[in-house]
Amino acid sequence: MAQVELTGIAKSFGEVRVLRDVSLEIRDGEFVTILGPSGCGKSTLLRIIAGLERQDAGRIRIGARTVDTLRPNERDIAMVFQSYALYPHLTVAGNLALPLRMRLLSWQQRLPGARWFSPHIRAVERDINRRVSEAAALLQMETLLPRKPAQLSGGQKQRVAVGRAMVREPRVFLMDEPLSNLDAELRVHMRAEIAQLHRRLGVTFIYVTHDQAEAMTMSDRVVVMMDGQPLQFSSPGAIYSDPVDLRVARFVGSPRINTLPGVTTGRRSIDLAGLELPFDVALAAGERVTVAIRPAATGVAGQHGLPGSGVPGLSGRLVHRENLGSDLFLHARIDALDTTVIVRQDPSAIDAFPLGMQLQVDIPVDQALAFNSAGARIRSRVVARAAAS
Amino acid sequence: MADTTRADTLERSRGRLRRQQALTAAGLAGPATFLLFLLLLGPTTAVVALSFTDWQFGAKSLNLIGLGNYAEMFGDRVFWRSLRNTLVYVAITVPTSVLLGLGFALLIEARSSAQGFYRTVYFLPVTATLIAMAVVWEFLFHPNIGLVNLLLGLVGIRGGHWLNNPATALYALAAIGVWQSLGFNVVLFLAGLKSVPRDLYDAAAVDGADSAWERFRRVTWPMLGPTLMFVLVIMAIRSFQVFDTVAVLTSGGPNKSTEVLLYTMYTEGFTYFRSGYASAITVVFLAFVLTLTLLQARILDRRVHYT
Known part of the structure; x- marks a missing residue:
């Protein structure tokens, strides 16, 4: 079993504190993605798990072992790098075989020509070749085996890098932004392939990315x-739907979640420029809060002279439209809050929304999220009730 | 019928266009080609041609003597001595300065601080005028007051007169050659080391190649392949051209023990004014350098597989 347990990991580079007190418990066989903007320390955390970097404080357990003092190759992990990090002077087959040769043969046995003197070495090499061709077959790249990395496309290199990690049969796969050097179409394709690989191998995957689509899909x-x-x-x-922190809510979701400045009223509600949202929280009056709502959760009320839907709304002016084919995003300027709100609509309704029109933006209370001034989530019992019903 | 005429016209105008393009291309390449002939191919051809004559510098007439110069050269003990000395010099300086250069580059690269300082210090001999530096080396090699013998004396070795002893003079010159080119190699290797991706070392560590030797063998050495080939060939060519230290310090002596190709060529051509004979020596010298250059072009192109 290879669950990964991090306790109180901290790391500084000089004056810069890159990681402060990180504790995570990753279950055996789980696909966990570490998602964050660049510079948040996610790659450093992965390198610490791999043993390429030593933590200043904290403990790492992989499976039943504490690995803090173990070297990378003793940790039973494999890593896929953003730059692929293939050995350019070796063929694809050589790249796949190297980790096995390093592990299964001693340095004397790896000496050139040693195989001529020992049937044992030849047996090990046959085994290595078999495992290399198995991995190549699994990743459908048998034809690439005799090539050098320079003759491969980006996607093929990526596949070789994954293969090199796979042949070791590690208990934990570490992947550091493995898809970010690929073009968009290939990225989507490789996403599915990596998820499939995870299902087939059933081992623990720890995947680092700044791309929320990769995190959400895999x-x-x-x-x-x-x-x-x-x-x-x-x-x-x-x-996506239940973020505990405003920064999480802002980082995940595209387009970005709408954030509206509000003030608590003291009457178990939040005031948004005159619009009173019922929020079942006991907060003193006059506290600054942020109300956040996904573009897809909002709606437009009162169009075509229809009566409002009964949910509270904000009045604004349509300043910009984005038609993506699958979604239509309306940018409504809310002067009272000095902000712009993005509303998702069905693209077929585009003619109903001429630029400059006045519209009423629905803020469904059961979909709205409230955060205090420090960015922490304020849970409302109304939300809980609405979700339950 | 009308179609054929149209096709013909089209074909003709296309041909005209192609001719015009060829003319433009020739015109644009012209100046460079002209200079190439004037400065490189012309003189080389002249040297090869002169090597078949008995021309003496300043003489008004010359006679074609066929392979006479070559016959004389191959029968001359001084020429063979000179060729052998040159090859020994190359065989000592190239591997020594390349390996030392690589070693120093690895040591400097491993240090986090003062890299710029060491780079500059090691590069200084390259920028210094070798003739001026040769005077300094003459002092260092002086039998009584020279630093080399003083240091050797400290450990109980009695050093001789390095530059005046036929047994040691060539090696002393080779040592100066190593000293002079070491910094050049260090700088080239440092540049090569800088271009090795860090990720490869990480990948090697994960793969189990994490001892210093394995890192060097699995990543550094193969990734330095192109740099190494370049340094080797450049060093070989430079060593073949050894001349200034010989001219200043030993004049080919004592007893022809430091006679090298370019120095023999110089004495024949500019002391005895036997330009035809000197040209023949130059042709031999050119043949060696050309072989090395071709070797570089061939092997380097095939071995550089990195993007």
Whole structure:
């Protein structure tokens, strides 16, 4: 079993504190993505798990072992790098075989010509060749085996890098932004392939990325990291719809979540420039809060002279439209809050929304999220009730 | 019928266009080609041609003597001595300065601080005028007051007169050659080391190649392949051209023990004014350098597989 347990990991480079007190518990066989903007410390965390970097404080356990003092190759891990890091002077077959040769043969046995004197070495090499061709078959790259990395496309290199990690049969796969050097179409394709590979191998995957689409589509659970700290560790669905921190809410979702400045009234509600949202929280009056709502959760009320839908709304002016074919995003300027709100609509309705029109933006209370001035989530019992019903 | 005429016209105008393009290309390449002939191919051809004559510098007439110069050269003990000395010099300086250069580059690269300082210090001999430096080396090699013998004396070795002893003079010159080119190699190797991707070392560590030797063997050495080939060939050509230290310090002596190709060529051509004979020596010298250059072009192109 290879669960990965991090306890109180901290790391500084000189004056810069890259990681502060990171604790995570990753289950055996789980696909966990560490998601965060560049510079949040996610790559450093992965390198610490791999043993390429030593933590200043904290403990790492992989499976039943504490690996803090172990070298990378003793940790039973494999790593895929953003730059692929293939050995340019070796063929694809040589690249795949190297980790096995390093592990299964001693340095004397690796000497050129040693194989002529020992049937044992020849047997090990046959075994290595078999495992290399198995991995190549699994990744459908048998024809690439005799080539050098320079003769491969980006996607093929990526596949070789994954293959090199796979032949070792590690208990934990570490992947550091493995898709970010690929073009968009290939990225989507490789996303599916990596998820499939995870299902087939059934081992623990720890995947680092700044791309929320990768995190949301592949993972069992996502860790959102900011400023060297994990903010939330839960399923992709919960990261999107139930963020515990305003920074998480802002980082996940495209277009970005709408954030509106509000003030508590003291009457179990929040005031948004005159619009009173019922929020079942006991907060003193006059506290600054942020109300956040996804573009897809909002709506437009009162169009075509229809009566309002009954949910509270903000009046604004349509200043910009974006038609993506699958979605239509309306940018509504809310003067009272001095902000712009993005509303998702069905593209077929585009003619109903001429630029400059006045519209009423729905803020459904059960979909709205409230955060205090420090960015922490304020849970409302109304939300809980609405979700339950 | 009308179609054929149209096709013909089209074909003709296309041909005209192609001719015009060829003319433009020739015109644009012209100046460079002209200079190439004037400065490189012309003189080389002249040297080869002169090597078949008995021309003496300043003489008004010359006679074609066929392979006479070559016959004389191959029968001359001084020429063979000179060729052998040159090859020994190359065989000592090239591997020594390349390996030392690589070693120093690895040591400097491993240090985090003062890299610029060491780079500059090692590069200084390259920028210094070798003739001026040769005077300094003459002092260092002086039998009584020279630093070399003083240092050797400290450990109980009695050093001789390095530059005046036929047994040691060539090696002393080779040592100066190594000293002079070491910095050049260090700088080239440092540049090569800088271009090795860090990720490769990480990948090697994960793959189990994390001892210093394995890192060197799996990543550094193969990644330095192109740099190494370049340094080797450049060093070989430079060593073949050894002349200034010989001219200043030993004049080919004592007893022809430091006679090298270019120095023999110089004495024949500019002391005895036997330009035809000197040209023949130059042709031999050119043949060696040309072989090395071709070797570089061939092997380097095939071995550079990195993007």
